[in-house]
Amino acid sequence: MEAVIFFVGAAAALAGALGVIVARNPVHSALFLLMTLVSMSVFFLLLEADLVAIIQIVVYASAIVVLFIFVITLLGVDEKETRIEPLRFQRPLAIGFGALLFAQIVVIAGNDWATGQRSVVGPLDDDERSGNVRRVAETLFTEYIWAFEITAVLLVIAVVGGVILARRSGHRPSAEAGATS
């Protein structure tokens, strides 16, 4: 049963990932990305990471993809992306290096484990304090408390930076084009 779910999900995830880079319309790319992200949360459920699966749906599939689609509709769908590559060997080199990268990941990761130590931070399930949400929360707020606090700083910086970038430079493209061209 697990095998069936895995292979169906893997097919959906790979099809979605290929769709992202093949689709000409960015909206279609975003929807293919959504397909990959949802099938990824199925894998998280199979791997007994319940909280991560829910967060994947809520944050990635909802917030981030909606943000992408919002920006695409704000900017207008740009389908005139040129198929003619300005750099001569870009395409074959990109695919070649991609194959090389895949081979490297599989060979290196297959042969060398970092340590292979088990349960360094803590076991997945504890007899006394069971439940995935509880275990993850305890780890986040004890072992990783400093990283968690720095995360808050990072988010504040990102939000402030986003607001500043969006507010500054109120030039209109039409006025700019008329003045410079």
Added chain:
Amino acid sequence: MNLPEITATYYLILAAMLFTIGAVGLLLRRNTLVMFMCIELMLNAANLTFVTFAKELDDIGGQAIVFFTLVVAAAEVAVGLAIIVAIFRRRPDVTADDINLLKG
């Protein structure tokens, strides 16, 4: 029909494939929004690896790390899309070839 038992290797190879597809897409596409989606794909593949090893090594740390990756992805999307919107105000399209001068 007998199906194989799904071990961690299957998940790791799937994650490697998704990461590679994301990297190749990043090199092939010229639309900055699609390039961002490819980065999301690569981050997600890394997340899948983390969760796989959390299960394989029975370590809750692998699942906790995913949240930090998620936060970095969210911050990156917020800033990156703001940059794209700021560029779009000056230029009418969002292909990477048009922003090769590192100036507005």
